[in-house]
Amino acid sequence: MRRIISVLLENEPGALSRVVGLFSQRNYNIESLxxxxxxxxxxxxxxxxxxxxxxxxxxxxxxxNKLIEVVKLVDLTEGAHIERELMLVKLKATGxxxxxxxxxxxxxxxxxxxxxxxxYTVQLAGDSEKLDGFIQAIGTSGVLxxxxxxxxxxxxxxxxxxx
Amino acid sequence: xxxxxGADMLIRxxxxxxxxxxxxxxxxxxxxxxxxxxxxxxxKHILVxxxxxxxxxxxxxxRATGKPGTxxxxxxxxxxxxxxxxxxxxxxxxxxxxxxxxxxxxLIGEDAFQETDMMGVSRPVVKHNFSVRHPEExxxxxxxxxxxxxxxxxxxxxxxxxxxxTTPNERYEYSYPKKVKLRSYNxxxxxxxxxxxxAVDMLLAAKRPIIYAGGGVVLGKASDQLTELxxxxxxxxxxxxxxxxCYPASDKQHxxxxxxxxTYEANMAMHHSDLILxxxxxxxxxxxxxxxxxxxGARIIHVDIDPASISKTIDADVPIVGPVDAVLKEMLxxxxxxxxxxxxxxxxxxxxxxDEWRAFHGMRYETSPDVIKPQExxxxxxxxxxxxxxxxxxxGQHQMFAAQYYKFDKPNRWINSGGLGTMGFGLPAAMGIxxxxxxxxxxxxxxxxxxxxxxxxxxxxxxxxxxVKIINxxxxxxxxxxxxxxxxxxxxxxxSYMESLPDFIKLAEAYGHVGVRIDKKEDLETKLKEVLAMKxxxxxxxxxxxxxxxxxxxxxxxxxxxxxWLSKTERV
Ligand SMILES: Cc1ncc(C[n+]2csc(CCOP(=O)(O)OP(=O)(O)O)c2C)c(N)n1
Ligand SMILES: [Mg+2]
Numbered sequence: 204m205r206r207i208i209s210v211l212l213e214n215e216p217g218a219l220s221r222v223v224g225l226f227s228q229r230n231y232n233i234e235s236l237x238x239x240x241x242x243x244x245x246x247x248x249x250x251x252x253x254x255x256x257x258x259x260x261x262x263x264x265x266x267x268n269k270l271i272e273v274v275k276l277v278d279l280t281e282g283a284h285i286e287r288e289l290m291l292v293k294l295k296a297t298g299x300x301x302x303x304x305x306x307x308x309x310x311x312x313x314x315x316x317x318x319x320x321x322x323y324t325v326q327l328a329g330d331s332e333k334l335d336g337f338i339q340a341i342g343t344s345g346v347l348x349x350x351x352x353x354x355x356x357x358x359x360x361x362x363x364x365x366x
Numbered sequence: 367x368x369x370x371x372g373a374d375m376l377i378r379x380x381x382x383x384x385x386x387x388x389x390x391x392x393x394x395x396x397x398x399x400x401x402x403x404x405x406x407x408x409x410k411h412i413l414v415x416x417x418x419x420x421x422x423x424x425x426x427x428x429r430a431t432g433k434p435g436t437x438x439x440x441x442x443x444x445x446x447x448x449x450x451x452x453x454x455x456x457x458x459x460x461x462x463x464x465x466x467x468x469x470x471x472x473l474i475g476e477d478a479f480q481e482t483d484m485m486g487v488s489r490p491v492v493k494h495n496f497s498v499r500h501p502e503e504x505x506x507x508x509x510x511x512x513x514x515x516x517x518x519x520x521x522x523x524x525x526x527x528x529x530x531x532t533t534p535n536e537r538y539e540y541s542y543p544k545k546v547k548l549r550s551y552n553x554x555x556x557x558x559x560x561x562x563x564x565a566v567d568m569l570l571a572a573k574r575p576i577i578y579a580g581g582g583v584v585l586g587k588a589s590d591q592l593t594e595l596x597x598x599x600x601x602x603x604x605x606x607x608x609x610x611x612c613y614p615a616s617d618k619q620h621x622x623x624x625x626x627x628x629t630y631e632a633n634m635a636m637h638h639s640d641l642i643l644x645x646x647x648x649x650x651x652x653x654x655x656x657x658x659x660x661x662x663g664a665r666i667i668h669v670d671i672d673p674a675s676i677s678k679t680i681d682a683d684v685p686i687v688g689p690v691d692a693v694l695k696e697m698l699x700x701x702x703x704x705x706x707x708x709x710x711x712x713x714x715x716x717x718x719x720x721d722e723w724r725a726f727h728g729m730r731y732e733t734s735p736d737v738i739k740p741q742e743x744x745x746x747x748x749x750x751x752x753x754x755x756x757x758x759x760x761x762g763q764h765q766m767f768a769a770q771y772y773k774f775d776k777p778n779r780w781i782n783s784g785g786l787g788t789m790g791f792g793l794p795a796a797m798g799i800x801x802x803x804x805x806x807x808x809x810x811x812x813x814x815x816x817x818x819x820x821x822x823x824x825x826x827x828x829x830x831x832x833x834v835k836i837i838n839x840x841x842x843x844x845x846x847x848x849x850x851x852x853x854x855x856x857x858x859x860x861x862s863y864m865e866s867l868p869d870f871i872k873l874a875e876a877y878g879h880v881g882v883r884i885d886k887k888e889d890l891e892t893k894l895k896e897v898l899a900m901k902x903x904x905x906x907x908x909x910x911x912x913x914x915x916x917x918x919x920x921x922x923x924x925x926x927x928x929x930x931w932l933s934k935t936e937r938v
Contacts (some may be wrong), residue, residue, distance in 0.1 A: 213550060217485060228490050257679070259470070265674035271494045271514060274550040366549070 205234070206260050207286055207356045209364055210249040210267060210276040214240060218272040222249060230253065231263050235288075235353030241347065246274065247298070250355045252289060252331075284357040289326070289332045290318075293347040297324040300345065311337045322347065330354075367539040371403035373532035374499030375540050377463070379508035381408045382542040385436050387801060388412070388465075389420035393440025395467030398532035403438075411803065412830060415822040417444050419794035420661070421451020422820070424462045426795030427442040427802055430756060430783045431900075432587060434515045435459035435798065441467045442480030446487060446524075450788060452522045453491040458608060459585055459783025461520035464488075471528040484526045493521030498531045502538045516799045518553030519672040520585055553671060557688030557696065565643070565684045566666040566700040572641035572662075573712035575601045578624065581608030581784070582646020582670060582690050584777040589613065591694035592645060598701055599708055602720055604632035606647050608784040611774035616753070621720065622729070625653040626921045627766045630930060630938075632923065635720050637661055637928035644668045646690045649680040650785075659926035669693045682862060693751035702708070727919070727932055729770060738887050740764060740839045740911040744771035746891060747809060747837065750898055755807035756781060756799045760792035760816030763845035766917040768811040790819030796834040797827060807898070808834045814864055814908075817845045824877035827904050835897060836906045838870060841913045849916045853931075874906035885910040 212218050219238055226233050234252040241248045253263060260278065267273050279286070296304050301323070308315055308325050311333065317324035327337055331354060340347060358364070370378060376399055380388065383580050387414045392400045393580050414420040417439045424435025439448055445466040469478040485497050494514050496507045504527075511523040569575060583592050583605075589612045596603045596619060603613050604624045613620055622629030624636055636642065642664045647653070654660045657679055668675075668682035669690055676685040686693055731741045744767050747755075753773050758781040759765040765782055774780050781799065783791040796810040815836055827834065848862040871881030880903045884893045890909075897905045922929040923938065931937050 217495075220486070221489060224489050258681075260675065262678060269672070269674055271548070271551050 204257070205254050205280070207279040207284070207354055208251050208253065208264065208267070208276060209356060210251070211241070211274045211278050211364060211366070212238070212247045212249050212307060213272040213274060214245050214247045215272055218247070219249070221270050221272060222251070222267065225266055226251075226253075229262070229266060231259065235351075237353040237355050246366075250353070252354045274366065277358070277364050279356045279358060282362065284356050285359060286330045286354050286356040288330055288331050288334055288354050289328045289352045290337070291324045291350045292327070292338070292341075294323045294325060294341060295321065295345045295347055296316070297321050304341065304345075307337070307340050311340070313337065367541060368908045369537035370540040371398070371402070371532065371534050371537050372498075372504055373398040373534065375501065375504045375538065376508065376527070376532065377402045377406060377409055378540060379505045379542055380436065381406075383466070383508060383512050386411055388438050389414055389423040389798070390438035391420060391444055393442075393444045393467065395441035395469055395529045396438065396444070398529065398534055399438065399467065399527070401534065402532070402837070411438070412826070414794070416820065416824050417447035418451050419789065419797075419820050419826070419910045421448045421455065421462070421464065422791050422794035423801075424800035425455050425460050425791075426758060426781055427450065428455075428460050428462055429795070430778050430799045432518075432585070432778065432806060434463055434512055437462065437464040439464070439466055439872070440480065441469055441484070442482045445482055445484040449487060449491065450790075452488060452524065454786045454791060455522040456491045456493070458581060460521050460522065460784065461515040462522045463508075463515050464522060464524045466524060466526050468497075468526045468528040470530040472530065474528065477486075480813065484524065488524045491522070492524050493519075495524040495526065497526040498528065501531045501533075501536065503538060504531065504591065505542050509543045510546055510548065513548070514551065515759075518551075519675075555692065557561030557669065557686040557693040559696070560685045561684055562693060562696050563700060563827025565686060566697055566704065568641060568665065568667060568684065569599065569643060569697075570704060570706040570708055571699070573709060573797050574638060574640040574716045575599075576635050576639040576642055577601055577603040578636065578642050578644045578647055579603060579605040579609045579612050580645065581606065583609055583612035584727060586646055586671065586690040588646070588691035588694055589777045591691050591698060593749050595694055595698050595701065596784045598698065600713060601708070602635055604628070604636065606650070606784070607769055610769060610780040611777040612815070614775040615773040616775055621724075623769065624927070625650075626655070627770065627919060629729065630932065631723040632920050633718055633840070633919070633927045633930060634723045636664075637926055638719070639664045642666045644682075644921040645694065648675045648678065650812040651679070654680060655921045655927050655929070656924045661927060681689045690906060696887070734912070736887055738884070738890060738909060738913055739844070740767045740841070741771050743837070743839060743890065743909055743911065744768050744811070746894060748772045750894055751807050751809070755779070755809050756796070758782065758792045758796040758799065758804065758808070758810045760810075760812040760819075761787045761789045761878075762813045762816060763841070763849065763915070763917050764811055764813045764816075764839040766846075767839070789816040792816060793820050793823050793834070797823060797832045800832045800834045801830065809837055810834055811837045811839065813845060814838055814840045814842065814867055814870070821873070822904075822906070824874065824879060828878045831902075833900075833902050833904045836904070838906065838908045839911050840870075840908050841911050841915070842867065843913060845915075852916065853920075870906055870908040874904075879904040879906060881906045881908065883908045
């Protein structure tokens with residue numbers, strides 16, 4: 204099953220390499236990984252999406268918790284949560300394609316953020332499925348370049364991940 | 367406050383941490399530190415002949431005393447030479463701190479002379495590692511390093527120290543922190559009361575219970591609590607290779623150790639049990655055999671300080687995270703208070719069954735009128751040292767024979783590399799023990815293959831007068847490899863012979879020690895007695911043993927725990 208694990212990590216050099224190292228060392232999957240500082244400058248927040256059986260996921264969370272620099276973590280997929288990913292896509296856009304692409308971008312509530320005579324650059328945010336859906340709708344033949352940030356997530360409601 | 371250089375702060379921190387001995391080897395990046403060492407005499411340095419041996423020495427010391435060992439090496443090759451030792455300690459959860467020199471911080475990343483990314487290289491085999499970024503951090507990092515190494519599930523910690531962190535003429539205020547603050551590291555201090563209660567209820571209701579104890583009991587200093595609980599319940603107990611000594615081997619409730627080369631009765635009792643109380647062990651693949659066939663009728667209570675060890679390979683019905691001593695103590699008081707008592711009839715018939723298994727095999731082996739059997743050497747050594755020696759071993763058949771036939775009644779006496787299986791461990795580990803236990807008998811049981819992996823340490827033994835006894839069970843082969851080739855590769859002995867063996871007697875003498883060769887069965891006892899009488903001499907005893915012997919029992923690969931070879935021809 205696909206899981207989104209959110210981790211508060213000491214903002215120290217080398218901390219990220221321990222997390223990444225753990226995944227490769229123990230043969231766990233990483234689908235995406237994002238990391239950035241938080242409002243507390245001593246902490247970074249890392250979100251990793253992974254897949255595995257319940258047993259593997261349990262091991263992943265336990266092994267992550269064992270890392271000295273992991274302060275706290277939560278498996279967001281255990282409860283209601285919001286996940287978002289940002290994508291920038293360069294699309295071939297000439298002639299009649301231009302109006303067609305514009306319509307599709309609107310349906311997906313994206314934005315065209317850069318334009319040339321033959322290329323549109325589109326920005327789109329949403330869960331990973333929505334981003335996949337957009338690419339599918341456009342058709343891969345028109346896609347020149349894709350960059351995705353990877354998933355970040357947060358729990359719904361009152362629940363917070365903090366110290 | 368005192369002003370000290372980074373190097374002086376480092377050595378002072380070691381002293382304030384209570385470190386008496388460090389084991390190491392100097393080199394460029396560590397020279398400021400070695401100079402600081404020279405200018406004091408409280409922290410003593412042992413100069414080994416290879417950095418790997420320094421780590422095993424620290425490790426042997428830690429296993430025998432329960433206190434963290436300390437290593438000091440230079441950058442680059444000095445640091446990389448420690449890796450096997452660190453991995454050995456990591457796999458067996460041994461507390462130690464390894465201090466590594468590093469090129470100056472201004473040179474890091476430039477492929478400077480003797481630069482290795484020790485943080486990166488060591489990361490998968492340490493509990494944690496630190497890189498010093500400012501000299502003022504040194505006391506705090508050292509304090510944290512020892513704290514992390516020794517608490518929770520222990521393990522090795524590396525501290526990487528760039529040379530400019532120890533510059534002699536840059537001085538800083540020194541004070542050694544009393545407390546450690548680590549918001550993200552809080553090992554459990556007690557088990558969950560509800561879970562413990564549940565476990566005790568299950569224990570008292572069991573019909574075919576068994577206690578399966580591991581190295582965690584030794585590391586967690588919980589032998590007394592375990593022994594008391596097991597005696598009170600009257601249940602059978604087995605332990606892992608790492609747990610040897612956590613319960614007296616000579617006691618009738620003890621079934622010997624379990625797993626690949628465990629006793630017939632221990633493996634049979636595990637397989638047929640209805641309840642397993644696992645304490646400080648981790649269901650290693652050398653114990654469980656095929657996990658899908660593991661103990662089909664057993665429910666499992668698993669006590670461990672490390673939550674990640676629980677339900678990793680075998681699912682626990684009742685997981686209990688906590689220090690084994692505290693959890694066992696709580697179990698004990700609950701058992702004492704409880705109105706329920708063990709089911710006497712069920713337990714009696716369980717013992718009857720176990721005693722039949724015991725009688726069926728025991729630890730028999732075939733003797734010969736003229737060839738020395740490795741097993742009888744160990745049995746004799748056990749008798750001649752009253753079962754009270756510290757015994758280190760290397761890796762191979764000799765290791766299994768030592769563990770099977772030397773009966774340990776105390777913890778911290780059987781010292782071996784169980785998790786990583788590191789040939790070359792035995793001699794330096796024995797040295798680390800002898801240094802701090804000069805009046806105790808320290809035996810290194812080894813093979814002619816393994817001993818050559820750190821033979822250079824005979825020189826260190828001379829320098830520091832470490833009269834350990836090296837018992838070389840010389841079968842003129844990489845015996846364990848050869849055994850597997852006999853059993854799985856139709857005796858195609860690919861690279862498992864040790865050709866052109868040195869004359870170990872002359873070798874020992876060249877290093878200034880005594881060498882004794884034993885190749886006649888009738889000489890065995892007298893010569894061993896003579897060897898043990900040479901209290902202040904390192905003696906290398908080269909014993910020519912049966913070249914064709916195999917270690918049995920041996921679990922059948924991919925079988926259940928109960929599937930074993932009992933000799934070359936008997937399979938159950
Ligand atoms: C460093 C290292 N290399 C290889 C092995 C694989 N290995 C395990 S046992 C063994 C043979 C050991 O031979 P010896 O020390 O003579 O012991 P014996 O089995 O003959 O008693 C080998 C090569 C190992 N455990 N460690
Ligand atoms: Mg051999």
